[in-house]
Amino acid sequence: MAAVKQTVEHVASLEKYKHGFVTEIEQDFAPKGLSEDTVRFISAKKDEPAWMLQWRLEAYERWLAMEEPTWAKVSFPRIDYQDSYYYAAPKTKEGPKSLDEVDPDILETYKKLGIPLREQEVLAGVVGSPKYAVDAVFDSVSVVTTFKKELAQAGVIFCSMSEAIREHPELVKQYLGSVVPVSDNYFACLNAAVFSDGSFVYVPPGVRCPMELSTYFRINAENSGQFERTLIIADKGAYVSYLEGCTAPMRDENQLHAAVVELVALDDAEIKYSTVQNWYPGDPETGKGGIYNFVTKRADCRGDRSKVSWTQVETGSAITWKYPSCVLRGEGSSGEFYSIAITNGRQQADTGTKMIHLGANTRSRIISKGISAGKSSNTYRGLVSAHPKAKGARNFTQCDSLLIGKHCAAHTVPYIEARNGQAVFEHEATTTRLSEDQLFYARQRGLSQEEAVQLLVNGFVKDVLQELPMEFAVEAQKLVAISLEGSVG
C-alpha cells in the first residue's frame, strides 16, 4: 500500500522532534482561567442542550471540592488552573461542507505533521485511497469527518462528541460518564466540566466495523489545555478497532492534557484500542516545555464474553500519568493491556493498568515493557483485583523494564488483591540494563551503536508491537528508534 510506504518514509525522516511549529489561525478563545462562566461559554460555543450544560456544571462544582492527587511518582511545578485557556477552536463560518472549505493552514499543518500520510489522501478525496476513517481533532473541534457515509451504511456511528451530543443524545446520555464517573478523579472531573471535543463511536449489534477507525489529536493553540472526551460503545456481538495517534508543536509553557476515554463492550463484543503517543517531551536537558498527559482511560466489559484490548506506545510527553483499565464485569469477559513506555531526557512516566475482575471466569493479560534512558524515570503501576464473586478469575502479568545508561530509573509497583480463593494471578517482572556485551556482539557483526540499540530495543518490545495493527506497528517501531536516538554512547 503506497500510503504505508509513505508513512514509513515520512517517519524515517522525522529525526527526533520536528513537529515544532505553530499554525497561525485566528483563535476563538474562551476567557483565560476557569470559572462557571468558562464552562457556560464552552457549552454555549458548542451549542449544547441544557442537560449537557447541567452535567458540566455539576462536574465543575465537584471539581472545586477535589484536590489534585500527588501519589504518582512524578514531580512538576504546581499547575495554575487559572492561567490557562479552556477553549480554543479554529474559526470557520459554518463548518466545512467540503475540503475546499477547510482552512489551508490546517491542511498545511497536517502536511507538516505527517498526519496526512494516508489521511491526506482521504482528506483530499483521492479515488481509491485507503479506507481509514479519520475524525481529525484540530484544536478542540472536529474539522472533518470522513467516511461517515460508508460507516453509516454499516450502521456505525463515528463522529465528534459535539455532534453526538446533538444527533444522538439518547446514546450519549445513556453511556457518557457510565464508565468513568464524573468525579472519578481530579483530572477526569476537570475534563467532564470543560471537555472540548473528542470522538464518539457506536457499533450496533452484530456489526463488525468495516474499517479501522483512526483519530489524530493535536494540541495547537498556545497555552491551551486540551480536554478530549472519547466514548466508544460496541453493542452485542460488535467489533471495532480504534487507533489514536498524536503529535504536538513545540512550545515553552507546559501544557496540561487531561483526556477521558470510555469504552463499553456489551455481550460478545470486542474493542481494540491502540494508541501511539508522541507528544512533545520537553527539552531533553531541562525538561522544559513538554506536555503533561494526565489521562483517564477505562473500559467496561459490561457484557458476558466481551473483550477489550488496550495497546499503547508511549514515547512522548514530559509527564505521563495514565492507566488504561478494564472493569471485567461480564461473565467470561477478558481484558488485555499491552504497553511500551519509553522515557528519555527528563521525561517522567507513571503508567500501567487496572484489571478489575468482578465477573466469574474473567481473564486478563498484561504485558508491559518500560524503557528508560537519559535522566528519565519510568514507573509501572498496576492493579489486578478479584471480587469475591469473580470465581475462576485469571490474570497473567509480565512487566519488563530496560535501562539504557546510568542515570535513569525504573520502578515497578504492582498491586494484587484476590478476594476469593479461586482466582489465579501470575506476575513476572524483570529489570535489565541494555548490556554492553550484547551491544558489542551486535557491533562485531557490523551494526553501528545506534543500529544495535534499535535492534535490541525492538527485540525487547516485540511482544507488544505485534499487537498493533500492521501499519501502526511500522510507525511505532520507527518512533521507538527515534525516541531513543542519542541515548547511548
Added chain:
Amino acid sequence: MTSPSDRKAMLAISDLHARVEDKEILKGLSLEVPAGEVHAIMGPNGAGKSTLSYILTGREGYEVTAGGATLDGEDLLALEPEERAAKGVFLSFQYPLEIPGVPALTFIRTALNAQRKARGEPEITAPEFLKLARATAGALKIDFDMLKRALNVGFSGGEKKRMEIFQMAMLSPRFLILDETDSGLDIDALRIVADGVNALRSPERAMLVITHYQRLLDYIRPDRVHVLSAGRIVASGGPELALELEREGYDKYARAA
C-alpha cells in the same frame, strides 16, 4: 606449504601491549598471519588469548599502551568495531550472547546489510538472503526453524556455537577469529563445526584459531601454531607443536615467560 615469509601478512601485530584497568595483559605480542593460512593460538588460562581477540575486534575496556595491529596494512585499532566487521573481521565468540525478541535471521540480515552498506554495496534482497540462509543452514545441519527463533535464546551450548559458524558463513568474512569454539561441543557437533570452518578456508581468507586444547586442531588443521603465555608469543611452530603441548603441557612455556 609456503612459509609465512613468502606471503604478505594479512594481519600483522607488532609488539602489542595492552591492559584492562590497571592490569597489563599483553606484554609485547607480535604475530603475522598471511592470507590463506590458519594459525592456532594456544596457551594456558590467563595467558591473554581472549584479550587478544577482543582487542582485534575493538571491544571497549581494553587499553592499548604500545604497539599496534594492521589488517592489509591498515591500522585496525583505529577503527570502530562495526568498521572492522565491514572490513571482514569476524569473531566467533567463546560465549555467544542471547538476543531476546530478535529472530536469528533478522539479526544476521540486519548485520549483513549494515556491512554491505558500509562497503557501498547494495542490500541483499529477501529472496537472495533466504536462499543463501537455506543452503548454509543445510550444510551446517541447522534446522531452518531454529533460525526463526530469537537468536541464541534457549539454545544449547553446542547450538550457540553452531550458530556462530552459521553467522560466519553468512557474513563471509576475510579474517576469522575463533575463540574457544570447541568448548561445549560434543564430538559430532565438533565435526560439523569444523567442516563448516574448513569450508571457508580459501587463499583470500585467514584464520586465527584460539584454543586451549589440541582436539579442535585434529579437525581444523593449522598451518602454524603459536604458544601464548603471559601476554607474549613464546614459541611458534608447525602443527607438531600442538601435539607436543598436548603431551607435555604448558609448564615449560609458563616458566619461559
